[in-house]
Amino acid sequence: MLKPLPKIGILGSGSGSNFASIARAIAETRLHAEIALVLSDNPEAGILKKASALNIPAEALPQSKFRTKLEPEIEALAAEKLIMAGVEWVVLAGYMRLIKAPLLERFPNRVINIHPSLLPAFPGLEAWTQALEAKATVTGCTVHWVDAGMDTGEIIAQAKVHVLESDTPASLHARIQVAEHTLYPATLERLLHPEVHR
Ligand code: GAR
Numbered sequence: 001m002l003k004p005l006p007k008i009g010i011l012g013s014g015s016g017s018n019f020a021s022i023a024r025a026i027a028e029t030r031l032h033a034e035i036a037l038v039l040s041d042n043p044e045a046g047i048l049k050k051a052s053a054l055n056i057p058a059e060a061l062p063q064s065k066f067r068t069k070l071e072p073e074i075e076a077l078a079a080e081k082l083i084m085a086g087v088e089w090v091v092l093a094g095y096m097r098l099i100k101a102p103l104l105e106r107f108p109n110r111v112i113n114i115h116p117s118l119l120p121a122f123p124g125l126e127a128w129t130q131a132l133e134a135k136a137t138v139t140g141c142t143v144h145w146v147d148a149g150m151d152t153g154e155i156i157a158q159a160k161v162h163v164l165e166s167d168t169p170a171s172l173h174a175r176i177q178v179a180e181h182t183l184y185p186a187t188l189e190r191l192l193h194p195e196v197h198r
Contacts, residue, residue, distance in 0.1 A: 006192045007036040009087035011078070011095040016047025017177055018093035018114060018184055023054055025185030033192055037085040039078055041070065041097060057085065068098055075102035082107070089192065092146060093184070096125075099146050111146035112191065114184045116176045118142060118158055123151035128173040137163055139172070141180045143187040157187040 010019050019038065025031035038051040043060035051058035061078055064070045070078070079102050082090060090103065092113040099111060117127035119142040122134070131139035140160040145153035159179040163172060190197040 005032055005034040006088050007086045008033050008089045008091050008188070008192075009037045009039065009082040009085060010035060010047070010051075010091045010093050011039050011041075012047035012093045013040060013042045013045055013096040014047065014094040016045065016050040016094065018180055019047045020050055021181035022091065022093065022185050022188065023050075023056070025189070031185045031189045031192075033089075033188065036087050037082060039081060041095070047094070064097075066097075069100055070097055072100065072102050075100055079103050079106040089188075090146075091188065098148065098150060100148055104146070104148060109145065112156070112188070113144055113146045113151070113153070114180055115142050115144065115151050116173065116180065118160065119144060119151055119155060126169070128176055129169045131163060132167060132169060132172060139163055139176065141176050141183055143184060156191065157183060159183045 035056050038058040040048050041061050048058045090107045090111040118140045122130040143157045144155045147153040161176050161179050
């Protein structure tokens, strides 16, 4: 009998290009998973429109009064929705708030993030701008386990991107995103199916 596909829930705040790369990898059978639910802290986020266009359940969370995290009750509601949807893995894709106990305790060792730098370098916002300001010659992206800190969890995989002298923040971020769109689905496939990818 075929094993059921592992169900993932995706949280994002922005345009959703990483979500789209994961959905594409699933459609092309490079990633064996089902996206059971997409949640956003931003009702206007492109990720919600992209998910709805693919008929994937997508919902905005209630408005938060904080900027860097959710109220514990809103995060608990997000966890509840993910559990009700049968989610086993929580995948952050451009989610711009810290994750705290309500989600971490319900999904222990099951929350994964992608960050646009070679962590531990340049945690936090606009990592590509930080790389340019630091005159780094190499930056990239990192897939890591999520803990309650800011981009501090254990590193799972990284991809390098060279910084060009002509780079602007936008051009560097665009090349980092190209790397993200390959690294994230491939890393998820290895994490979700370790028995196949030894
Ligand atoms: C991505 O580059 C992602 O790495 C970054 O936000 C962008 C979201 O783009 N995430 C962070 O900076 C988290 N600290 P997307 O909405 O098109 O996937």
